[in-house]
Each structure stands twice: as structure tokens, then as C-alpha cells.
Amino acid sequence: MKAVRLEAVGSISLREIAKPVPGPDDLLVRIEACGVCGTDRHLFHGEFPCRPPVTPGHEFSGIVEEVGTAVSGFAVGDRVTGDPNIACGRCGQCHAGRVNLCSNLTAIGIHRDGGFADYVVMPRKQAFVLPADLKPTHGAFCEPLGCCLHGVDLAEVRPGSSVVVLGGGVIGLLTVQLARLAGATTIILSTRQASRRALARELGATASVDPTATDVIDAITSPAGLMPGGADVVFECAGVCETVEQSMRLARAGGTVVIVGVTPQGMKAEFEPFDLLFRELKVVGSFLNPYTHRRAAELIAAGVIEIDRLISRQVTLEEAPRVIANPPAPGEVKVLVVPAMG
């Protein structure tokens, strides 16, 4: 079969490799779509540790083609989405129920072969059935949606909440949608590209700001601003120092900041402890998708999340290495690798 192989840092190409064979507890899945994520680019540049040679791709879904001998509950032909994050079940974090913090986390597409290929093998406990009539491309969004859902759960967005989302990539745009779904009545997105601001407003943001054109803090929190006093919840989804520092200043007294974006390891950001204390803020990291993949799959299946407008391009496996090795094009939100197009 064909697979995109990361052979070393900086070296990625399409190869013919042996079709994997499912173990007794595994499923063999023919990939329908696999999303390109910033993490894939970080792996290519060596900014995130992995074990080459490996097939990247952790946002995938497809059709079950073979079922391990010990597996029940799945049949050949089922459409499934895979949760790439395999917890060990035996470390202190797993034993405390914090599976996303597992000391031995094995991620499909990072530590073992993933979805930029014709086929992937995954443990059946990582698989979740999707409807037969779902658009094949939609299943690839379960993983990022599950991560956003974890963030929205941690934030406890409720009917009537006010929300600010910083960063209009796919994570920010999914978070806007989930915040609206959770009942937020005012949602502001800050992102630099005008096309994304427009898209966000179509997807549920009630306003947007351009951080290059205005002082975001002032535009939002000042008495004459969009949300005087700040937001109940701020989601940092850009992963840059500037937005991290904005996030705590955009929360209202008593508000919550959820850090979703990945900033470079070692980078420091500043905050004012006096302000955090006197305004009694809560700042939480939201890492991966613990216990949310099934719910994410159900939300996608229910059709309550707009997906199509988040797909900028669909590419073949042949094109995938170049897409991964290069920065996203301006305006691009999500690029999907669709093997069948090849």
C-alpha cells in the first residue's frame, strides 16, 4: 500500500510499504480522509518528538476492511473514526483517570503508523462507529473536535456565557461552534485573516476583531467595548505569546481562561499575579481529548457542526508530503488527504 513516510527530521515522502496486518484486538481501516495538522509539520521539523520511520496522520477516519479475531462490535464495511491517543492503563495518571496525561501515551500517527496511507491498523478500543451516510471527509474532524470539546467542558460554558476565542484556525473555528452549541450568547473571535473572521461570524461568532488593526483588550473589555469588563471564558487557540498574554486580560473578574494552543517549548509568557488574584481568575490547560472522542463523533454524526466550510483543500497521498513540509497557504483552514482521490 502507499504511505507517507517520515523517515527522519526533514525527510518525508510517499512510499510503497506492506499493508499492515491487524492483531486479534485490532481493526484494519481503509483511510477515507486524514487531516493535516500543525503537529504533523512540527514532527517534520523535529519540533515534536517521534520515532521515524513512521507514517504520520492522527486525524483520520475510514472503512473497516478487516476485523481482528477477538473483536466484536465492528463489521467489515463500518465507517469508523479513530482516537489516536492510546493510554497505557497502568501508570499513575491512567489509574487516576487522567488518561490524556498518561506517562506512556502512544499516539497513532506519532509513535506508531497513522493515517496518511491507504490503510491504518488500530486497537478496536480506539475506534468509534460513524453513520454509513456521513460524508467521508467529516470523520477526519472527530479528533480536533474532541480536543475542543475537552476545552469547552473544562470551561463550563453555559447558556448565556460570553466567550472570546483567540486564533481562527480550525481549532478556533470549532471552538466557536462548540461555544455556541453550549449556549454562549456572545462570542468574539480574534484572528488576523479577514476571511476567517467572516467565516467565524457565519459559524456563530457574534463579533470578530482584527488584532493587527486594533488593541484587542481595549476593543473588547473597555466600557465602550464589545464585552465591557471581559468574557466569562477565553479560549487561547492561536499558540503565540501575544494571545496567551491577552487571554488573562480578556477574562472578566471570576472568569476562566482555557489554554488550548501549543506555544514553543521553553517560551515564557508574562502575567500579573495581583490581577489573577484580585479578579480570581481560573487558568487551565486543555490537553488532548480525554473521554471526548465518542461525543465528538456523535456531534459530527448529528450534523450540528459545520465541517464543509472548514475544508480548504483535499489532496492526494502524492501531494501530502509537500503539504506537510510547507507552511499552510494563506486562508487555508484544514487540508485533508484523501487517498481515494489519488
Add this chain to the structure above:
Amino acid sequence: MKAVRLEAVGSISLREIAKPVPGPDDLLVRIEACGVCGTDRHLFHGEFPCRPPVTPGHEFSGIVEEVGTAVSGFAVGDRVTGDPNIACGRCGQCHAGRVNLCSNLTAIGIHRDGGFADYVVMPRKQAFVLPADLKPTHGAFCEPLGCCLHGVDLAEVRPGSSVVVLGGGVIGLLTVQLARLAGATTIILSTRQASRRALARELGATASVDPTATDVIDAITSPAGLMPGGADVVFECAGVCETVEQSMRLARAGGTVVIVGVTPQGMKAEFEPFDLLFRELKVVGSFLNPYTHRRAAELIAAGVIEIDRLISRQVTLEEAPRVIANPPAPGEVKVLVVPAMG
């Protein structure tokens, strides 16, 4: 001014009484609309304690006509909704932040004069501004909506939750709407009247059941049912023994039951402790509207709750005593008393 006076159990009529005078911390409000609630009928029949003579009516909103000398933040002409439940601030429950359980709770419309009148006086801390361009009738729904919001908060409805609501009165129909607003993707209403089931489906219920025609438990939780295994959250909003007993059986393992409906004092219901334990249910009472009135007012102001279709009739102060003294007409959801119509 005119006021509906409950003069003793079983005795209610419209009277001319002196227009009340606001104290330094009070507002005098000209009533635009005041909803008739089951509690008003309970007061009339002596099933709920009060101190006659009193003007009932605790679901009211109106226009500020006079402002107490110590009041800031309100102006003559403001449209306001009143939270009728005045906590004492000094009992053990108030000191623990459980204001709805206040040992000295004073409710406007029960322990002091309420909204079935031309005017009401209320402490300014109970008042919340509504938009000048809001339909005058909508403000009367803040109080019941605040009660439902408390229930939905306690239930922690989240994006993707499955919900059952038992009872299709105004409380049930507002709860359906809030559950949808909080992201529930499947919502089933059980109520006997077909017109309410139809309305619920228009307002966000994804299905409905007729408890007189089917076995509710089976229709919902059986493998071929509407929600196999049961619901994440069940709201009991009918206030009868049958629905209380259904509620725990309709929750899925790990699910939550919220009791909102008021059953007669002393009435017993049965449950199976083994089932509650092995399926690890959570059963909570949701009483009144602690800390939710402002959010309820904002949701009404934002227009995200359908109100008009919940208003069955608008009546004058003259008609109010008869409405309160009689059971609701079939099909009736909410009757509003509108003094200006008189």
C-alpha cells in the same frame, strides 16, 4: 390602584388599594405583565402557606415609575424584571451561599405584595434591567426561566447530551429550550396533551411521547426505543408521583435526575436503591432560581428563548381572580395578567 387580593384561603378578588410607596432602597414598578403560576393556585387553595391579605403574582415585569432616594443605577422609565425571592443574608444557608434555601426567605407575591396589581414595590437588589425594545410580555418569563436555568446548571447539560423532560407545562417547555441551548442533541418530552408535544418539537425536542398511550420507560430506554439505555439527564417537571418514579428509570447508568416539579407535601414515591447504586445515579432537587435571574433576563433579552408561543392568553386584572381560582384550561401553557389591557 387596582390589586388582586388574596384575602383568605379560597377568597380572592380585585380591590382598590393604596398605591405603595417605595422606601429608600426600593423601586416602584408599573406592572406590564405578570404570569399566573401553579403556586398562585396553591396559595388560593391553602396548599402553600402565605400571609393574607396579600397580592399574589411573582412572575412580573414592568416600568420603573419611581426610584427610592438611595437607589442608583435605575431610572424612571426603565423596563425591569423582578426576582421575587428575597434572601435574608444572615442565616446559615445565606452565609453558605445557598440563598434559595434561606431560612427567612421572603417572596414577593407570597409573603409580601406581588405583581397582580397596577404597581409593585421591590427592593432594588431584586430588579434587573430589560431592553427598552423588548416585548412587554416577555419580561414576565424571567422568573420561571431562572428556575429552569438552575435545574439545567445542576444537570450539567453539555454539547451532545441526551435529555428527557417529563411534563409539558411552561416549566417543561422552557427546560426543553434550555437543554437545546446547552447543546443537548436528543431531547424527548413526555406529556399527555398532543398540542404540547407538537409545540415541544417545534421548540427543540427531537421526539415526544404520550404517557397515556405508551409505556414511557419502554418507549424510551428499550433497545429499540428512542434512547436505548436511557438519558444522560432527566428533568421531572410534572410534579406527579408517576413521573417522579419514572425519572430514575429513564436515566442511563451514570446519569442525572433533576426534580423540578412540586409534588404534594407528604406524598411518597418509590425508588429502587439497588438500581440507584449499581447504575450510580445522581438525583438532585432544583429549587427556585439562585443566582440565575440575571442570566435568565439576559437570555430573554437576547431573544434566544421562544416566548410568544408559550403565552396562551392575556387577561385583565378584572379577569385574574377567576383565572387563579380555577384550574388551567386544557391546552393552556401560560396565562399572563396584563393590567394595561383592563
Add this chain to the structure above:
Amino acid sequence: MKAVRLEAVGSISLREIAKPVPGPDDLLVRIEACGVCGTDRHLFHGEFPCRPPVTPGHEFSGIVEEVGTAVSGFAVGDRVTGDPNIACGRCGQCHAGRVNLCSNLTAIGIHRDGGFADYVVMPRKQAFVLPADLKPTHGAFCEPLGCCLHGVDLAEVRPGSSVVVLGGGVIGLLTVQLARLAGATTIILSTRQASRRALARELGATASVDPTATDVIDAITSPAGLMPGGADVVFECAGVCETVEQSMRLARAGGTVVIVGVTPQGMKAEFEPFDLLFRELKVVGSFLNPYTHRRAAELIAAGVIEIDRLISRQVTLEEAPRVIANPPAPGEVKVLVVPAMG
């Protein structure tokens, strides 16, 4: 090796069976002590489903004698406690993090061979290291303590809480200790046997009541009672109808009831929904030990739980069948089976 075999309902005896062989992910553990629990008696009487022939015993600890080929982190000679409850990791409940509600739960000592034997085999992910210098008998208390810890976590006992515990068996007496450890300043135990009431007071209960001699509700909640108005938290640890019905009446307004005791399947208890609503109670089931076994083991290792006085008798494997087939003797709290004594 020797093992107590439940061969059919009502038939239990000591047999010589083959010493089990650990799989690659397993540990072979020589049993030092295994507690007899009400569930073992229920299995014997057919009141709880299992798959005979099977070796019961789910409260065990011992010494690692062999380590599966794929196991790291354990060495021969380690003292370990086993969490008997093996979740499947692939059902809806497991995927939601509710492992104690797993649809395919496999319990060591119920669905596969347990600890009333010279040896047990268990998956390494179920094992937790205990200190080499811990008393061998103490490890057998990790499982019941983990169940109680789950209950105390659900109850959110905090510094200054008032607590009532109903039922003075081992579960009740561990709960008293955990409540005190969690900062409860008043703790009342209700149980019929005077010896247990005395023991409870030594272990941290600030008072006790005899349910056969006084009206428990009145003695505790009346204005002149031990805890006027009731308790912040009530733990039902007796598993009888009477205490279940008491539990909700013993909670103060705003309080929490945790049902820990197992009542017979199908048995109904009564409650007053009006009271649950107006006093806004929270009633929760606490089932098994999700994510608490490690913490329980650490508490036992830390020596902060009194264990020795909970051990009524230590018996040999030879005596075990008779102990299991008969009701507990008066005054008995926990009987341990200690194979090395045989």
C-alpha cells in the same frame, strides 16, 4: 495449590487445583490475606451472579512470585494489592471515563479466580505496590477502602463538615475514618451493636446512636438533637430499607446523601419528593472504586487508617468455606483468610 472453589450456588469447598500461570501482562501473586465480604456470601447464596466454578475473594494482597514476560515495574518479592475490577476499556461507559459502570466489567473473585487461594493471577494494570514493611494483613483493606474513598469523594466532605454514617460494618467504620481524615468535625454513627458504636467513637466518630433504642431522625436532627437540622453528608452503609429511608431525612437542607450499601435487587424504598426538592438534596450512588485504588493503597501505606481493630478473626483456607457459607458472627467486623496460617 489450594483454592476455595464455589462450584455451584450453595456449594463451596477447598480443592487442590493447578497453580495458575501468568500471561505476558500478568503477575502471579502469593496471597498473604484476603478479606471475606458480604458479596462472597451473596455469591454463595446465588444472590449475585457469577460463573462457577470460580475461586471467590476480591479483597486480597500478597507477594509477587512471578512476573509476566511483558511486565515492567514489578519485581518478584514485591508486596502488591490488586484492584479486582477490570474494566474493558472499549464500552461507552469506559470511553466516558466511568469505568466502574463498564458494561463488560470482569471482577477478580467473581468472574475469574480470586484470592481465597494460595495464588492469584492478575493483569499488572490491576496491581499496586505496597511497602515491604507493611503488615501483611493490611493490604487486604485497599479494596473496601477504595470503595469508601469513592463515596467520600462524591460527597465532597470538607474541613468542618458534619457527617452521619448509617451502618457500622467495615464499610461504615472505614467511612467514619475517611470522613474524619477529610476534615469532618462532627461524625455520628448509627449501628445496632454496642461494640461497633464504641469502636467507631475510638476511630473518630464524635457520637453514636443505637437505632433500636431511639428514633434516629429525632435523636440527630431535632432542635435538641446531636446535629440539629441534620448533616451536611449522610452515608448509607447498612444496605437495608430502613437506613435508606432514614438517609434523606437525616441530611440538612442543601445536604448530600451517598448510598453505598447494597440493598436486595427489586426492593423498593420510599422518599418524599417534595422534601428532596424544597430542601434541595443531592442523592448519589457510590459504586465500587473508580480511580481510587491507588490512593487507598497509599493511605493504608501511610498508616493513617486504623486497620488492626477492624480485623475480628484470621482464618485458614480450610476454614474459609464455612465462614463464607455462614452469616457473620455477632460483633465480627472483618474476617481475613490467611493462607500461610493453614
Add this chain to the structure above:
Amino acid sequence: MKAVRLEAVGSISLREIAKPVPGPDDLLVRIEACGVCGTDRHLFHGEFPCRPPVTPGHEFSGIVEEVGTAVSGFAVGDRVTGDPNIACGRCGQCHAGRVNLCSNLTAIGIHRDGGFADYVVMPRKQAFVLPADLKPTHGAFCEPLGCCLHGVDLAEVRPGSSVVVLGGGVIGLLTVQLARLAGATTIILSTRQASRRALARELGATASVDPTATDVIDAITSPAGLMPGGADVVFECAGVCETVEQSMRLARAGGTVVIVGVTPQGMKAEFEPFDLLFRELKVVGSFLNPYTHRRAAELIAAGVIEIDRLISRQVTLEEAPRVIANPPAPGEVKVLVVPAMG
């Protein structure tokens, strides 16, 4: 009567002023003891806004000498502690139940006359009865204990938790005690003064570190450290940049940091967002004592908090201005002003 008067920034002295007269809802209380807090020194130096002339002192207790005409539930001669923080009850934060964030917070001893005087007047809703046989000095600790209790509640310390406390002033030493009371089994205090480290170990800390002698992070979190991997909960109680920055690095993955210490307004601290995200930390401010004063008073009354060893000195009203105008002496934990000593 005598009162310590802050007449302007930098100007404080003992004056004879009129004994205050209680309003209808007030109590007149004869001060038995009032603690000197860092905030009093900040007021003197103009580092915290107040409205001179004012009598400072917000950690007080005493004996009711006169009862307002509308007050019930208090009698002349009662010993009471006062919660100094009066919330307005009508702002957005109060309406959301976040009374400590009240936009119009009026603090006794800051915005109105406090406890460094023979008498104080306070609204009865701020008063809580203490036992007649309590040591008169102990009541002055209810306010700081209530603040620490809020922090410990936010941290959700549970049986078996591991805790680090940074800063061994009275706040740190009360937090050590509350952490132990809440069931923490390992508690490390970091503070510079050896006498405080010794005291902390007597009060429940299981270890202590000297931040001037060792690398705190390494000493605690390294594999050979006191708490390898870090703590479940870190309390920052020193209020300096160094400890704020340490706090997030001392928490284990999945841990919680509670900021209690007040750092200078405008001072910035650094953190690593990557670390907060990948280790999914929770960082919360804990401000004042919302809904905890009564519980604090009950804990003091129950005698479960060691108070006497926290009292370094008792001084007269005459000495108070000098104590407030000067930094604390080395080794000093809490200085109490005791008018009756004068």
C-alpha cells in the same frame, strides 16, 4: 473610646473618638483582639486604597455590648467574630454569587472603621457567634482562616493529597493546618526562617525546605526529591515573584496551583504556557473568604486549629500604631492588638 486612626498615608496614631452608635441592623462590639495583617501596613504606606480618616483592623472579635433595634439572634454578652467584607448584594458579581468579587465591596477596617479600637459597629449579617468559653484571642483568626479555607476548597484537597505551601507566614501556617485537616498526607512548607519551618512541622507539615539553601524545585520534584514529579496542590502564600514562578513548576501533571499571596500591583511573573498545557495544570486565584467565615469560626470553636503558637505578641492599642507603621520583626507570625491590655 480609643481608636487607632489612619489619618492619611503615613500618618497613624491613637485618638479618642466618639463611641459609635449601632443602627437598627447593627451590633456594637467591644473588641477583645484584632490581628495586625500585611494589609494594614499596605494601607499605612498607601499601597492599598482606603478612605482616611479610618480605623483599620479587619481581623477582630469581641463581645456584643449593644444590639440594634431590628436585630434578633444576638444578645448582649455574646462573643462574636466579624466578617469584614460587606458585599453590596446588587451588583453583577453579587447576583452571580461571587460576593468576594463584589464591585462595591465595603471592608470593615478599610472602607469603614475597624477593630483597632475599643469598639466596632458592624451589620449583624457580618457577625458569627463564638463559644463563651473560647480563648478571647482565638476569634481574631477567623478572618485569615476563612481566606485559607476558601483556597483549600478551591484546591479540592482530599484524603491522600500531596501539598506544597510556599511562604510560612500566618496564611501559610494556617494553610498547612487546613491541608492536613482535609486529609493531605504529605505537606511540604518552603519558607526562609528556620523557626517557621520548625513550627510548620509541628503543625502538620511532613517536611520543609529552606529556599535560601536549596533549589526548591529540585529538592521537591526531582526523582530523588521529597515529592517526585511534584504536588497535587501548590499554595502560593508568600506573595513574591519567586514563589509565584515556583508554584507552577512544583505542581505535578494534572495538579492545581492556588495563588493566595498578594504581589505588588503591576508586577509581572513568568510562566511557560507549553508546560501549563502539556501538564494540564489548573491555576486559580483565591481571593478573600466567600461563604467561609462561618465554617472558619466553627473550626476555631472546635479547637482543631492550633492558634496559640501563631500568636507572636499581644500589644495594647497604644502600641498598635508603631506595630502597623513598622515591618514585622523577624520570627513574628501574628501580632494581636488586645485593647483590654492597655
